[in-house]
Amino acid sequence: MNFKASQIAEFLKGKVEGDPEAVVTDVSKIEEGKKNTLTFLANPKYSKYIYETKASVVIVNDDFVPEKELKVTLIRVPDAYQALAMLLDVYERSIPQKTGIEQPCFIDESATLGKDIYVGAFAYIGQNVKLGDNVKIYPQSYIGDNVEIKDNSIIYAGAKIYRSCKIGQNCIIHSGAVVGSDGFGFAPDENGEYKKIAQVGNVILEDNVEIGSNTTIDRATMGSTVIHKGAKLDNLIQIGHNVEVGSRTVMAAQTGIAGSTKIGEECMMGGQVGIAGHLNIPDRVKFGAQSGVPNSVKKEGTVLLGAPAIDATNFAKSAIIFKKLPEIYRKLNEIEKTLNDITKQ
Amino acid sequence: MNFKASQIAEFLKGKVEGDPEAVVTDVSKIEEGKKNTLTFLANPKYSKYIYETKASVVIVNDDFVPEKELKVTLIRVPDAYQALAMLLDVYERSIPQKTGIEQPCFIDESATLGKDIYVGAFAYIGQNVKLGDNVKIYPQSYIGDNVEIKDNSIIYAGAKIYRSCKIGQNCIIHSGAVVGSDGFGFAPDENGEYKKIAQVGNVILEDNVEIGSNTTIDRATMGSTVIHKGAKLDNLIQIGHNVEVGSRTVMAAQTGIAGSTKIGEECMMGGQVGIAGHLNIPDRVKFGAQSGVPNSVKKEGTVLLGAPAIDATNFAKSAIIFKKLPEIYRKLNEIEKTLNDITKQ
C-alpha cells in the first residue's frame, strides 16, 4: 500500500490536521509505530504514545485534544476505532484471494461444488458434501460425508468437520477446530466397564459464526448441537454435545460448556469459564474470566464472577477480604478468649 | 430407518402402551421431538416434556407413572436409557463403514497391515508401523514410525501419533488428538538458557481407551506414559509425560494432569480440573469441575472440590460463607470495637 494522508481522509470522510502529503505504506500500533505507517488512537490509555510515536499519520476521534505539541499528522473522524477497522478491512481485501482446485486433493464424485470455490491441496471432501458459492476449503481440511457448507464460508487449513454437520453462510472455522466429534457419553455395564453411547446427532453452525483454532464442538447424542447466528467462539473452547449457544454470544478462549446446556443470546464469557451440563443461561448474562457455573442463571443480564460464580461485585468485595482471612481467624480467636474471660467473671 | 412401535418393543423386549402401529423414522430429544420420531425419558427432570412432545413413541422406565393424559405411544422397558443406548448403537451401525485404501495416501513399504482395514486419503503410515485387523485410519492422520495399533481401533481425521507409541484394541482417537509429542522438560544451562531434555519414552494406550478431539498426551522422558484399559478422556485434555491413568477412569474436557502423576482406577474428573505433577491419586477419587490439586490424596473414594481442592461438602459450605466475607469483616471490626469499649471500662 502507498497512500497520502489526504487520500485516506477522503476515504474515511475525515479531516486532515498536519501534512496532507504525508505518505504511509503500512499500518502499526501507536506504541511501536514506525516511519511511514498509519496508526490510530481510540483507547485513552494509549494517549501518551501519540507524542512519541514515529508513525506518520494517526487517526483520532473528533474530540481528541492534544496536551502537548504533536509531530504527527492527524486524521479526525467520529469513531477512530471503526475507521481503523474499515481500513484494515480494505487492507485485508487487497491480499489476493485463494481460488481454484489445487492438486492433489480428494473430492468424492458425489459432492456438489458451488461457483468460485477454493479447494486446497490435501483437502478431503467426502460423499454427498455440498459446498456453496465462494466457499474456501484450505489445505488439509476434512469435510466428512453429507456435510453442507453454505456460501462464502472459509474453512482454514486442517480444520475437521465430521459427517452430517451443517455450516451456514459467511462462517469462518480456523485451523485445527473440530466440529462434530462424538459427544462424551458412556454408560457403565454390569462389569463396571464403560460402554459407549453412540452419538448419532450432528452440529449446526448458523450464519456468520466464527470458530477459533483448535476449538472442539461435539455432535449431539440425538438432534443437534447448535451455534446460533452471529456467535463468535475464540480458540481452544470446548462445546459439549447437545449444547445450544445463542445468537451474538461471544466466548473468550479456553471456555468450556458441558453437555445439554443452553446459552442465551448476547451472552459474554471471559477466558477459561466453565459451565456445567444441563443448565439454562438466559440472554445477556456475562461471566468474568475463570468463572465456574454449577447452576442455571435465572435473570437476564446478570453479571457473574468466581467459582462457584456469584454476583460479580459481591465476588470482588469478598476476594479482597479473602486476603485477610488469617487476620480474621486470629482476631476471632482473640475475641472469643476475651469474651470467655468476661463471661466467666 | 422406518420402524413400528411394536417392532422396536419386540427388539427391546419391552411393552407397548398406545398404538403399536405408530411409525418412527428418526430419533429425537424429548424436549424437541418431531412427528414420527422415537425418543426416551430416563431423567425425571425431563418428565414435563412427555406431555407436550411431538415425538410419536417414547421409551420409558417400567415404573413411569404419567401425571396427565398422554398423546404418545409408550414402550416400557426396565432401563430406558440403556434401551435407547442399544437403539442408538443399532442406528450407528447402519451407517456404512469405511473400508479400503483411498489414494493418495502414504504407506511405508515396511508397514504391516491387518485385514479389512481403512486408510483414508492423505493418511501417513510410517516405517515399521503395525496395524491390526479392522483398524480404521481416517484421512490426514499421522501414524509415526514403529507405532503399533491393535485390532478394531479407529483413528479419526487428522489425529497424530508420534513414533513408537502403542495403541491397544478397540481404541478410538478423535480428530486433532496428539499422542506422543515431547514431554515438557528443560534444564537451565550455565547461562540460564533452557536446554531441552530429550524425551525418549513413548505413550501406551491399553485396550478400550477413548481419546477426545484435540487432547494431547505427551511421551515419557523414559519409559511410558500409560492410559490403562477402558479409561475415557474427553476433548482438550492435557496429559503430561510419565503420567499414568488407571483403568475406567473418566476425565471431562480441558482437564490437565502434570508430569509423573499417577491416577488410580475408576477416578472421575469434572471439566477443567488441574492436578499437579508427581502426585499419587488412589482409586475411585472424584474431583469436581475446576478442582486444583496440589497434593497427593491419601484415601480411596475421596470426593474433592475447589482450588486448592478440599472435601467437597466442606468446599460447598465454605463457598456459601465466602459470599458473606464483607459482612463478616464488618461485624468483626464492630465486635472488636465494642469489646474494646467494654474491657476499657
Place this chain on the structure above:
Amino acid sequence: MNFKASQIAEFLKGKVEGDPEAVVTDVSKIEEGKKNTLTFLANPKYSKYIYETKASVVIVNDDFVPEKELKVTLIRVPDAYQALAMLLDVYERSIPQKTGIEQPCFIDESATLGKDIYVGAFAYIGQNVKLGDNVKIYPQSYIGDNVEIKDNSIIYAGAKIYRSCKIGQNCIIHSGAVVGSDGFGFAPDENGEYKKIAQVGNVILEDNVEIGSNTTIDRATMGSTVIHKGAKLDNLIQIGHNVEVGSRTVMAAQTGIAGSTKIGEECMMGGQVGIAGHLNIPDRVKFGAQSGVPNSVKKEGTVLLGAPAIDATNFAKSAIIFKKLPEIYRKLNEIEKTLNDITKQ
C-alpha cells in the same frame, strides 16, 4: 544401544562403583527399572527405589550415601540429572533423522528451500515461503504464503502456520499447534451484530522457541504477536493477538494470555493460568497453577497464586482458613449474640 557401565562412566567422566562390565541396552525410570537398563537418581524423593530397582546401572550424584546394601552398579557424577540429560540426548540423536522430500507434497514454485531439509508427504508449502538449512517439515503441516522458517527448526506433523509469520532458528513446533490464526477482534455494528476486525499483523517466534502440541498463537491486529528468544510453551496454551512473551519465559499447559498483554523475561506460569488483556507483567514473575490475573504486576520477581492472584504465601494461608469459614461464621454469630446480651445488661 549396548554399553558397559565403564563406557558410560568414561563418556560422563564419572566413577564406577560396582561392576564396570554391567551391560545396559535401554534406559528406564528408577521405580520401574528393568534388567539391563540404565537409570538415574537425582530427586531424593525417589531414593527408596534404588534399593529395589532391577535396573543394572544407576547414575547418582557424587554425594549420594546409600543407607542399605546396593545390588546395582553406580556411576557417580557431579550432577546426575544433567548427566542423564546428556545421555538421553545422545540416545535421541542415534534415531535416524528424516531427510529428503517425500511425495506427494505441495511446494509452491516460488518457495525457496535451504540445504538438507525434510518435507514430509502431504505437507503444504505456500507462495514465497523461505525455509532455512536443515529445516524439518513433517507430514501434513501447513506453511502459509510468505512464511519464513530459519535454520534447524522442526515443524511436527500437522502443525499450521498462517501466512506471513516468521519462525526463528532452532525452534520446535509440535503437532496441531496453530501459529497465526486471526486474533479475536469484533466490533458491534449499529444492529448489534459483531463485525470482524481484520487481523493484518503476524506472529514472530524468535530463536530457540518451543511450542507445545495444539497450542494456539493468534496473529496481531497490526504489528506482531512476539514470542521472544528461548521461551518455552507447553501444550494447549492460548496466546492472544499482540501479546509479547519475554525471553526464557516458560508456561505450563493450558495457560491463556489475553490480547495485548506483555509478559517479561524469565517468568514462570504453572498450568491453567489465565492472564487478562492489556496487562504488563515484569521480569521473573511466577504464577502458581490456575492463577487468575486481572491486573498488571508492579514488581519484578513477585510470586503470585489464586484467582484473583495474590501473594502466594498469603494465598496459601488464606486457603487454609477458607476451610474454616462455616466455623468462623457460626462463632461470629455466637459472639455477636453473647456481646448483645452483655451490652444489654
